[in-house]
Amino acid sequence: MLTATPRLEMTQLSRDYDGVRVVSDLSLTLSPGEVTCLLGPSGCGKSTTLRMAAGVEGPSAGTVNIDGERVADASFSLPPEQRSVGLMFQDFALFPHLDVARNVAFGLKGSRSEKAARVTELLDRVGLSNYGTKFPHQLSGGEQQRVALARALAPRPAIMLMDEPFSGLDNRLRDGIRDRTLDILREEGTAVLLVTHEPDEAMRMADKIALMRDGRIVQIGAPYTIYAKPVDQKAAAFFSDVNVVHGVVQDRQTETPFGLFLTPGLVDGADVEIVFRPQHCRLDFDRKDTPVHPTVEHGVPARGTVIRARFMGNQSLVELEMDHDGSLLKAVVPGVFMPPVGTPLVLSLRRDHAHVFPCATQSRVSNPWDTPKD
Structure with missing residues (x-):
């Protein structure tokens, strides 16, 4: 041809x-x-x-x-x-x-x-x-x-x-x-x-x-x-704001506050970044009497506290200080959503839109033909 x-x-x-x-x-x-x-x-x-x-x-x-x-x-x-x-x-x-x-x-x-x-x-x-x-x-x-x-x-x-x-x-x-x-x-x-x-x-x-x-x-x-x-x-990050959660590989998977992520291409001990966009997040109110349960789509929710909320015209941007490490994560919510500063919320993310990368400072990618040592 x-x-x-x-x-x-x-x-x-x-x-x-x-x-x-x-x-x-x-x-x-x-x-x-x-x-x-x-x-x-x-x-x-x-x-x-x-x-x-x-x-x-x-x-x-x-x-x-x-x-x-x-x-x-x-x-x-x-x-x-x-x-x-x-x-x-x-x-x-x-x-x-x-x-x-x-x-x-x-x-x-x-x-x-x-x-x-x-x-x-x-x-x-x-x-x-x-x-x-x-x-x-x-x-x-x-x-x-x-x-x-x-x-x-x-x-x-x-x-x-x-x-x-x-x-x-x-x-x-x-x-x-x-x-x-x-x-x-x-x-x-x-x-x-x-x-x-x-x-x-x-x-x-x-x-x-x-x-x-x-x-x-x-x-x-x-x-x-x-x-x-x-x-x-x-x-x-060049196309939009991103959230980054850090983790360490163990048994070809990485434990995070949002649940386990598979990281089969990286060796144990490698540092990784879980990257996801604010528009791929979901926010729920923190109802201690009826907790938000993990789902296949959104994984495990993690708790944070509102530090800022801004209306952007057709959507709202909410910034949270996360309980697990004090990091700041962002979520975009359609329409008007302006929770007061200090409001406890739970954040979950679309796992199918999350990306797992080796940290920029190291890339210890494993050889798939390596045989485990005794």
Whole structure:
């Protein structure tokens, strides 16, 4: 069975600055019409990776291929204008001395009538049909963003590279403009590589998320997979608040105040973290005369005392000081739930949404072929 050639393929890509490696051994492929988000904190190498894909910078090692053709390696780098890539940045970079029509036409090849037809088509698609004679300073931020999109799409690039393009927009406009932008890009069959540090934006836009940390991709997959099956505690915490309960492995399981958790891949004595999100918790009032019993779904409840409760609009966030070790754990409750400070509650968690990881300071993973010693 034949497989389609990736639109963009980066293989074992690295980039050094003054002897410091900022992108390390990165491999990533994009297919036509696919939106891939490079997601991670500031300084993790996202924008550097995008610049290498664009041809603004060359790699120190590794290769970049576009539609199966080599465009960069450690010895050469094809310039951006020869790569069939569109570029969109957070400042839009429109030419202030050119009107909208001439901004969109900039870089187009062909006859005057062909250019005019393409400009008219794109301004209509981005909802700016009557804006051709306006100048950038006469436009709102959302309108400037749409002009920038039209200009980037005008040459029909195979790949669109976007570096935080929506970060300067008002929150009320952002969702609608993002959705319309993606619709147009998918209609064009353009492969999209989007850089963002906002998990919500990546979850909303991406077909595939590549989670970066310290210059490396630590996990890649569909948004649901990245969220629901994080590779480690830091990956889980990047998408939302998490609760962490510590334990020690004994007989391939770990005892916690919330019951036993199976830890078959770790040796006895290994330190582990049980990680779960506040929205996967359940709170009950502490009724000493009718205790809350363990269930298969929620395990064993543990007692704590309310230290803070806040209403967040459509849900409430309750923070507890736990009796067993004084740690602070959070629970999210739908609607309004504002128990007074000092109220005793019992907290339980969805065991099927809990994750067990070795502590970051050690990873004593056992060999399944080890034989027990006498």
